[in-house]
Amino acid sequence: xxxxxxxxxxxxxxxxxxxxxxxxxxxxxxxxxxxxxxxxxxxxxxxxxxxxxxxxxxxxxxxxxxxxxxxxxxxxxxxxxxxxxxxxxxxxxx
Amino acid sequence: xxxxxxxxxxxxxxxxxxxxxxxxxxxxxxxxxxxxxxxxxxxxxxxxxxxxxxxxxxxxxxxxxxxxxxxxxxxxxxxxxxxxxxxxxxxxxxxxxxxxxxxxxxxxxxxxxxxxxxxxxxxxxxxxxxxxxxxxxxxxxxxxxxxxxxxxxxxxxxxxxxxxxxxxxxxxxxxxxxxxxxxxxxxxxxxxxxxxxxxxxxxxxxxxxxxxxxxxxxxxxxxxxxxxxxxxxxxxxxxxxxxxxxxxxxxxxxxxxxxxxxxxxxxxxxxxxxxxxxxxxxxxxxxxxxxxxxxxxxxxxxxxxxxxxxxxxxxxxxxxxxxxxxxxxxxxxxxxxxxxxxxxxxxxxxxxxxxxxxxxxxxxxxxxxxxxxxxxxxxxxxxxxxxxxxxxxxxxxxxxxxxxxxxxxxxxxxxxxxxxxxxxxxxxxxxxxxxxxxxxxxxxxxxxxxxxxxxx
Numbered sequence: 001x002x003x004x005x006x007x008x009x010x011x012x013x014x015x016x017x018x019x020x021x022x023x024x025x026x027x028x029x030x031x032x033x034x035x036x037x038x039x040x041x042x043x044x045x046x047x048x049x050x051x052x053x054x055x056x057x058x059x060x061x062x063x064x065x066x067x068x069x070x071x072x073x074x075x076x077x078x079x080x081x082x083x084x085x086x087x088x089x090x091x092x093x094x
Numbered sequence: 095x096x097x098x099x100x101x102x103x104x105x106x107x108x109x110x111x112x113x114x115x116x117x118x119x120x121x122x123x124x125x126x127x128x129x130x131x132x133x134x135x136x137x138x139x140x141x142x143x144x145x146x147x148x149x150x151x152x153x154x155x156x157x158x159x160x161x162x163x164x165x166x167x168x169x170x171x172x173x174x175x176x177x178x179x180x181x182x183x184x185x186x187x188x189x190x191x192x193x194x195x196x197x198x199x200x201x202x203x204x205x206x207x208x209x210x211x212x213x214x215x216x217x218x219x220x221x222x223x224x225x226x227x228x229x230x231x232x233x234x235x236x237x238x239x240x241x242x243x244x245x246x247x248x249x250x251x252x253x254x255x256x257x258x259x260x261x262x263x264x265x266x267x268x269x270x271x272x273x274x275x276x277x278x279x280x281x282x283x284x285x286x287x288x289x290x291x292x293x294x295x296x297x298x299x300x301x302x303x304x305x306x307x308x309x310x311x312x313x314x315x316x317x318x319x320x321x322x323x324x325x326x327x328x329x330x331x332x333x334x335x336x337x338x339x340x341x342x343x344x345x346x347x348x349x350x351x352x353x354x355x356x357x358x359x360x361x362x363x364x365x366x367x368x369x370x371x372x373x374x375x376x377x378x379x380x381x382x383x384x385x386x387x388x389x390x391x392x393x394x395x396x397x398x399x400x401x402x403x404x405x406x407x408x409x410x411x412x413x414x415x416x417x418x419x420x421x422x423x424x425x426x427x428x429x430x431x432x433x434x435x436x437x438x439x440x441x442x443x444x445x446x447x448x449x450x451x452x453x454x455x456x457x458x459x460x461x462x463x464x465x466x467x468x469x470x471x472x473x474x475x476x477x478x479x480x481x482x483x484x485x486x487x488x489x490x491x492x493x494x495x496x497x498x499x500x501x502x503x504x505x506x507x508x509x510x511x512x513x514x515x516x517x518x519x520x521x522x523x524x525x526x527x528x529x530x531x532x533x534x535x536x537x538x539x540x541x542x543x544x545x546x547x548x549x550x
Contacts, residue, residue: 004373004377005371007394007462008308008373008394008397009397010246010395011395011396011397012397012398013395017102017157018285024116024367026373028513037408038366038367041364041365041369041370041371042304042365042366042371044304044306044373045373045399046275058269064361066097066398066399067286067420068399068400069283069286069401070299070302070304070362070365070399070401072373073296073297073302073362074299074362074363074365075300075301079407081250081286082161082248083248084248084265084267084287085154085245085246085247085264085266085267085268086245086246086265086267087249089161090155090157090159090160090161091159091161091162091163091225091226091396091398092226092396093163093224093226093353093355093387093395094159094163094164094165094166094223094224094225094226094227094228094309094350094355
């Protein structure tokens with residue numbers, strides 16, 4: 001991952017949900033054939049990452065999501081909902 | 095275009111009127127449930143409880159403002175009308191005495207700035223606040239008048255009975271339901287609850303902007319020196335042109351007590367098409383030769399991202415449903431850079447409608463439409479209407495901010511620069527320079543389009 005982003009994300013406080021993933025891909029085969037992969041550049045916290053595996057062309061690093069919710073609008077294959085109560089990111093500085 | 099329009103107009107009827115019969119006899123039933131403890135939800139809860147309603151406020155974060163970020167300021171007179179002399183009790187950061195717009199290119203900056211000590215006297219104009227502290231203050235006010243609040247409660251959808259909203263479903267770990275006569279959705283720009291319940295259409299990626307922010311710590315004295323401010327006072331700067339790398343978007347600088355908030359963003363669709371990484375825009379601004387000295391020596395405290403509705407009047411969905419009202423960002427009630435005051439006022443209006451409904455024990459769409467009427471009669475809808483064409487103008491002229499920032503900076507450069515040629519020749523030279531960037535007729539047509547929108 002991009003070093004600048006890594007540094008930025010390290011400043012944030014997260015309560016990761018180990019049992020439930022709030023961002024998912026509906027159909028990985030669509031991603032395999034997708035030429036644009038806008039999710040890779042769009043996500044402000046780099047949740048989507050390319051994977052060399054044929055079966056799972058995208059990795060979802062949902063634990064670093066900042067919950068902006070934008071991804072669900074750029075791709076119909078992304079299923080986004082907010083994390084369950086008490087989990088996810090917290091912003092402190094306004 | 096057409097596809098987006100169609101999607102925006104067509105609600106996705108996933109769970110709408112998922113009718114069931116709920117046994118509410120053995121459960122506590124509230125007068126109203128508010129989803130989301132932001133400015134809209136917390137204001138609605140406060141004003142309802144103040145009028146004697148039994149209110150439950152549900153928030154998915156562990157504290158108010160935990161799930162949102164971005165530098166912000168209150169519009170003082172609007173807030174003062176709702177919460178008289180709020181500045182005495184509310185945790186304010188800086189009273190804004192300098193408001194500026196900066197038009198930037200990669201090497202220049204043309205600033206229009208207004209600074210006045212008049213703005214330093216009550217009732218002030220803008221006051222910068224930190225979201226967490228301000229939201230907490232609003233929620234505390236609600237709690238003082240008896241609002242029940244549950245944090246870490248994530249509402250997933252609305253429960254209906256005979257097409258009437260009667261309650262909300264909370265996700266696990268609580269996995270419970272709450273029931274009330276009136277449901278108020280103030281769950282923010284993504285409006286996920288309304289969407290999942292089939293009340294709000296899916297937002298178009300053109301109508302929602304993604305903003306990234308960085309909070310950069312600097313000593314208060316340094317901020318005051320660099321921005322030419324008296325102690326305790328602040329500036330609010332909108333930056334156009336360079337920050338959004340050729341697209342129509344905005345950047346802003348908010349001064350807080352001992353930090354600066356740098357925001358930049360544009361429409362989600364523009365990010366998606368351009369392939370620009372949102373945080374790269376932040377890096378780009380921070381490296382700009384004229385911005386860099388302002389931030390020198392600062393340490394980044396926090397990074398974040400959030401979405402803001404920018405569709406304006408035409409993107410406002412149906413706000414009143416049987417037993418249910420939609421407030422603030424969830425109802426796309428954002429006018430340019432104004433959001434929080436619209437949110438708080440929509441909370442206030444919804445509280446009036448809720449109170450009238452309770453009095454008459456009538457929770458129908460007709461009764462709750464008082465909310466919509468109050469909105470229509472207020473500055474909220476009137477201002478949104480007046481600015482209704484801005485969203486389409488930005489789509490019509492995708493080069494608007496970038497190109498004209500370049501033109502004004504070019505002009506300013508040649509005007510400022512002293513040449514050895516005679517004055518008259520210089521004027522012709524400047525004219526030729528400008529019209530070489532954008533032909534005169536094209537420029538005239540752009541200006542005409544902008545004027546038409548401003549005229550309303």
